[in-house]
Amino acid sequence: MTAAWREHRLPTGPGGAGIDVHELDSGASGPTVVILGGVHGNEVGGILAAARLTRLPLPLRAGRVRVVPVTHEAAYEADSRVGPGDGLNLARVFPGAAGGSATERLAHLVTEQLLRTADVLVDLHTSSPDTDMPLFAGCLDDGSDAADRAVRLALAFGAPAVWTHGVLGPGRTLTVARDLGIPAIYAESPVGGVLDERYLDAYVSGVRRVLADLAMLPDETAPGATVPVWVHGDGDVDMFSQVAVGGMFHAEVALMDRVEAGQLVGTVVDTRARVLEHVHAAASGHVVTLRRAAHVRPGTPVAGIAAARPARLGLPSDSLVPSGALR
Template sequence: MHIRDFDSATLPPAQKAATWLDVAGRADGNQWRLPLLTITGTAKGPTLVVTAAVHGDEYEGVETIRQVYHQIDPAQLRGTVLMVPVCNVPAYETAQRSSPIDGLNLARVFPGEINGTITQRIAYWMREKLLQVADFYIDLHSGGVAATIPTLIGYLHDEGPLGQRSLAGARAFGAPVLWGHPLPIASGRTVSAATDLGVPWLYTEAPGGGYARPEDVACFTQGVINVMRWLAMLDGTPAPQPTTHHLFGDGDLDSVITATVAGYFRAEVE
């Protein structure tokens, strides 16, 4: 099925399904496709969208989505869960942050272009078919192979209803570090696209390193389930792990501090 033909409103109730959604043709005659996992409940409720591997060298979210998919019983669910375990398929196939096809960073091209490069098309269809229908959005990231980032949950820090709902979701998710980002959110991101659509959102980070630490996968998996309980999609009360630091800032990880002398960096704290 081409992704343009996908309509989450037509999914039958009380089932799990795994499918591939065609996005664009490949040079070898095959298709660039996005994997989609769906879970529909027995009763109506919110639509939660969860994505991972927007960068192709980040694996924690991929395993998190697999675990959430297997743990959730449709008979116990209210609403719909839409999950894409690998968004940036070209980058994932080569374990790179950005696409080897067009050199673009999927997390910098939203809202995308319907007739653009493969990365721009993926962004366009993610916005049109996933973010547009979401009542809440979680984007699972980590440091990948090039960065080390504390295990954290990021959210929109704003006094308006969108920010307050994002903060409540972050507290329900639970992570060692909460990081609030004030408006305006930098353009091109999944979460800036969600903000423009009025969808409350969270994103994660973790140390990365080219592999998925079990403790980070456990944190993210429990966090997604916590949010589902907070949204009343599942029975039960969220059980977030304790937060040790609550930070505020623009979240711009593209900026760097350049050393003024030669040597190596020795951290005083983890």
């Protein structure tokens, strides 16, 4: 017997704003897993992947899954990273405020109605249209019990890369999850703003693997990357190479390339094909963000580097850890 998806709407208040929640309940005890897409309204890959999950007859055998394909509806309608009314980035205002602006009220609704009753959070993002990130699953890794469980789920997701963070900035969904003591992972992928079947499939399969790891689904999804590249860092701006001059950025490296500090990562050229600037890696590690749109202004970040994960728990230092190693 496969349970059926049900849909209901949670409003932030009078006026129609809110979220549509798709719920699949196994009828058996088990974890409540919340899956969010579209926290950034222009990150369509996460939206469609989440929506596709709600079309699947998942043979859920424990717990329940709550999926919100479009968490920030107004931003989706505006094809924007931020709310069109208040200009706020939903992923920077959690846990939100009941009496705040539209985006803050939305964060409050998600926190109170979804995250507070969740046992696990999966937040599906993508790159922005002008800057690429590789396909990876990320999470907090601060030594807490919830973070250790999140690391395990990030590995179970099966992406070719895992990015763990020692600390989280304020206002994110993962920050609320940390404060609530629940494991949370997020996903990113390249070509933001474009629907690419490879990444849609990776997201749907990744969530299924997470649910299988939680013993909520049978273990029948094809295995993901068993030897992910594992980087660790906090997205510190010191690790981002910025250009000093305006022009067109031309990358000399690819996402996830291993680079050494000072290595050439690209050039800024002008409309006469003259090289105005050589841009160098600010640190040693792997290329985890790379400017895709050529046009740059002075100060535009063009390449972010994350260091290979340091040794922990007796695991090798350069990240070659099979999925399930922390079980």
